[in-house]
Amino acid sequence: MIFAALFAPDGSPIAGNLRHIPAGLVADGEVHSVSLTSTAKHSINQPILAAARRLTDGKMLVFGRGIRVLTSLENIVEHALMLGAIPAIGLVMAAGLWLSRQAQWRIKAVNQSIERIMEGDVHERLPVEHIADDFDHLANGVNRMLAEIESLLAEVQGVGDNIAHDLRTPLARVRALLERGRDKAKTKEDLIAVTDRAIVGLDQAQSIITALLRIGEIESGQRRSGFGDVDLIEMVQEAGELYGPMAEAKQIRFAVQSDPTPLVHGDRDLLIEAIANLLDNAIKFTPSGGAVSFEVMGGAEGPVIRISDTGPGIPPEERAAVMRRFYRIDKSRHIHGSGLGLSIVLAIIKLHDFDIIVGDAQPGCSFELRCYATPRSEIEPVRIRTLKRLMPPITRWIRHRGDETDLGERKGRPVTPGQAD
Amino acid sequence: MNFDGNTNTPVVNEDISEHLFPTSRARILLIEDDPEIAEEVTNELVDRAYVVEHVATGPQGGEEARRGRYDLLIIDLLLPGCDGFSIIQDLRRDGIQMPVLVVSALGAVNDRVRGLKVGGDDYVTKPFALPELVARVEALLRRPLDTRATTLRVGPLELDLIERVAKREGRTIELSKSEFKLLEYFMRRPDRVVTRDMLLEDVWHYRFLPQTNLVDVHIGRLRRKIDGPNEEPLLLSVRGMGFYFREPN
Numbered sequence: 110m111i112f113a114a115l116f117a118p119d120g121s122p123i124a125g126n127l128r129h130i131p132a133g134l135v136a137d138g139e140v141h142s143v144s145l146t147s148t149a150k151h152s153i154n155q156p157i158l159a160a161a162r163r164l165t166d167g168k169m170l171v172f173g174r175g176i177r178v179l180t181s182l183e184n185i186v187e188h189a190l191m192l193g194a195i196p197a198i199g200l201v202m203a204a205g206l207w208l209s210r211q212a213q214w215r216i217k218a219v220n221q222s223i224e225r226i227m228e229g230d231v232h233e234r235l236p237v238e239h240i241a242d243d244f245d246h247l248a249n250g251v252n253r254m255l256a257e258i259e260s261l262l263a264e265v266q267g268v269g270d271n272i273a274h275d276l277r278t279p280l281a282r283v284r285a286l287l288e289r290g291r292d293k294a295k296t297k298e299d300l301i302a303v304t305d306r307a308i309v310g311l312d313q314a315q316s317i318i319t320a321l322l323r324i325g326e327i328e329s330g331q332r333r334s335g336f337g338d339v340d341l342i343e344m345v346q347e348a349g350e351l352y353g354p355m356a357e358a359k360q361i362r363f364a365v366q367s368d369p370t371p372l373v374h375g376d377r378d379l380l381i382e383a384i385a386n387l388l389d390n391a392i393k394f395t396p397s398g399g400a401v402s403f404e405v406m407g408g409a410e411g412p413v414i415r416i417s418d419t420g421p422g423i424p425p426e427e428r429a430a431v432m433r434r435f436y437r438i439d440k441s442r443h444i445h446g447s448g449l450g451l452s453i454v455l456a457i458i459k460l461h462d463f464d465i466i467v468g469d470a471q472p473g474c475s476f477e478l479r480c481y482a483t484p485r486s487e488i489e490p491v492r493i494r495t496l497k498r499l500m501p502p503i504t505r506w507i508r509h510r511g512d513e514t515d516l517g518e519r520k521g522r523p524v525t526p527g528q529a530d
Numbered sequence: 531m532n533f534d535g536n537t538n539t540p541v542v543n544e545d546i547s548e549h550l551f552p553t554s555r556a557r558i559l560l561i562e563d564d565p566e567i568a569e570e571v572t573n574e575l576v577d578r579a580y581v582v583e584h585v586a587t588g589p590q591g592g593e594e595a596r597r598g599r600y601d602l603l604i605i606d607l608l609l610p611g612c613d614g615f616s617i618i619q620d621l622r623r624d625g626i627q628m629p630v631l632v633v634s635a636l637g638a639v640n641d642r643v644r645g646l647k648v649g650g651d652d653y654v655t656k657p658f659a660l661p662e663l664v665a666r667v668e669a670l671l672r673r674p675l676d677t678r679a680t681t682l683r684v685g686p687l688e689l690d691l692i693e694r695v696a697k698r699e700g701r702t703i704e705l706s707k708s709e710f711k712l713l714e715y716f717m718r719r720p721d722r723v724v725t726r727d728m729l730l731e732d733v734w735h736y737r738f739l740p741q742t743n744l745v746d747v748h749i750g751r752l753r754r755k756i757d758g759p760n761e762e763p764l765l766l767s768v769r770g771m772g773f774y775f776r777e778p779n
Contacts, residue, residue, distance in 0.1 A: 305770075308770070315657060323738065350706065350707065350708055351708065351734065351744065351748075352744070354747050354748055354751050355743075355744055355747045358747045358750070358751075378736075381736070382736070382738045385736075385738070389744075
């Protein structure tokens with residue numbers, strides 16, 4: 110409500126909707142908060158904001174505005190807040206409390222699972238609520254990693270057993286040799302002959318350990334630091350020059366052929382090591398009068414290095430198994446070696462993200478090393494780093510379990526030619 | 531002298547140490563914490579007339595290396611109290627230049643590279659064969675003949691480093707690339723035992739050991755070229771050790 114009035118110098122109203130000058134209103138032109146008791150028509154009591162000024166002829170002009178609406182608005186807002194906001198805050202706090210409790214409970218459950226895993230229960234998995242939230246995504250990811258670790262562990266254990274077995278054989282032989290030598294040797298020469306044979310046995314045991322360490326080193330993924338552009342043609346020439354004389358000494362025809370191929374991204378030293386192992390095998394298993402061919406050619410996806418021989422070959426059902434550590438085809442048991450050459454090759458191939466394919470050379474066996482000009486994924490090293498962080502508890506676990514468990518028949522490394530993973 | 535079945539390389543069986551290890555009486559400091567290995571190494575080296583001082587801990591070793599006048603240091607990388615890397619580093623920083631042979635169970639390439647980087651001159655991985663260690667000690671004590679001549683001459687054999695052909699008493703011997711490298715390596719180290727590992731590392735630059743008798747095959751081929759049927763053999767095998775190129779008296 111707006112008030113405006115003009116008063117005579119004696120205070121009597123001349124015009125406007127006010128009957129009196131509001132009590133306490135000073136005519137200084139400033140706004141004052143005063144109380145109004147009546148208007149021109151009604152007797153009321155309400156607070157107003159008013160300003161007054163005395164005109165030059167002594168009359169007084171008053172303007173004012175009621176502020177009751179504002180006060181009531183203030184009251185309404187206050188009430189609304191009391192009714193709405195406080196319960197809402199309460200609700201929010203309760204919800205928050207509940208949610209954080211929920212999260213805490215899940216973290217606790219996860220922690221308990223982790224505790225159990227740390228204590229050595231590799232079959233334990235993180236709990237999944239199947240509500241597809243972030244927790245579930247995380248838990249699923251970790252569970253996949255745990256599954257991978259579990260299978261690696263089983264593999265490590267299987268390998269451990271194989272190591273024990275393959276080391277025990279030469280060591281037992283050496284021991285028997287030395288024992289017999291001590292008791293039976295009649296001359297110094299006898300003793301020297303026995304010692305020489307014992308040293309050969311120990312050397313073989315040592316070559317197994319060296320090869321295993323080498324595989325571990327390659328698999329740890331650190332060797333990616335040695336990656337660069339590799340000229341396969343030049344490399345094949347060099348390996349050919351290295352192994353040519355060996356084939357010749359065994360009366361094996363040795364043909365090296367190289368087609369122009371692009372550079373590949375890899376570690377030259379490791380690739381040569383892989384090729385040397387394959388050539389080693391090819392020459393070792395090919396009888397005199399046979400042939401070994403060694404070629405590099407361009408393939409659809411990248412260069413292919415192919416090594417084939419006219420040896421006994423590898424039966425199709427054993428092709429996946431030859432990459433397994435220590436695997437020996439029965440026919441080759443008598444041939445000397447650590448039995449780990451192909452495992453080293455496989456480790457190198459995996460590091461490079463290349464493929465190796467075991468085939469039939471009719472007769473004989475062929476190994477195809479398929480290189481890819483650019484690496485197909487860079488995920489591998491990250492995964493390996495994660496695994497490396499997890500290795501100390503795992504090795505503790507192995508030490509802890511190693512003596513008491515025997516998993517019996519284990520499935521081997523799930524390697525099939527072409528999907529070496 | 532008889533013949534090795536594999537390679538037809540003459541094998542030396544008589545005691546050749548006097549002939550092959552003329553740097554004997556060199557003073558060697560051995561820093562090794564394993565008492566048994568230390569004893570074996572010491573005995574082997576003393577048998578070959580080296581003077582060996584053995585200390586078992588790193589700090590003692592560092593002190594002794596500074597105090598005594600040694601021609602060679604053999605050091606284990608994994609020592610109680612401190613690691614071998616830092617000892618070598620400290621010695622090199624203090625300007626001590628004696629050759630260092632690093633011995634370690636750490637066979638990984640990175641450790642090997644690190645060992646050589648901090649100032650080691652050669653690296654042997656445990657477990658090692660004693661002859662391997664001795665051959666490397668000898669190699670370090672006698673650096674290869676570093677001649678700027680374009681022709682190497684040892685006894686009746688001449689190697690033209692530019693034309694890459696060898697000559698023996700007027701007979702010209704054509705060599706393949708790897709045969710040339712191999713022969714050059716031997717002729718720069720006459721009368722010194724060279725092991726298979728050393729050849730693989732230094733001639734072919736391989737850090738891995740082929741499982742077959744690869745080195746022997748190459749040596750056999752080279753020998754058939756340089757040693758004619760009625761000539762005195764120059765390239766000899768030393769049983770259990772490796773090979774050496776003999777300089778006739």
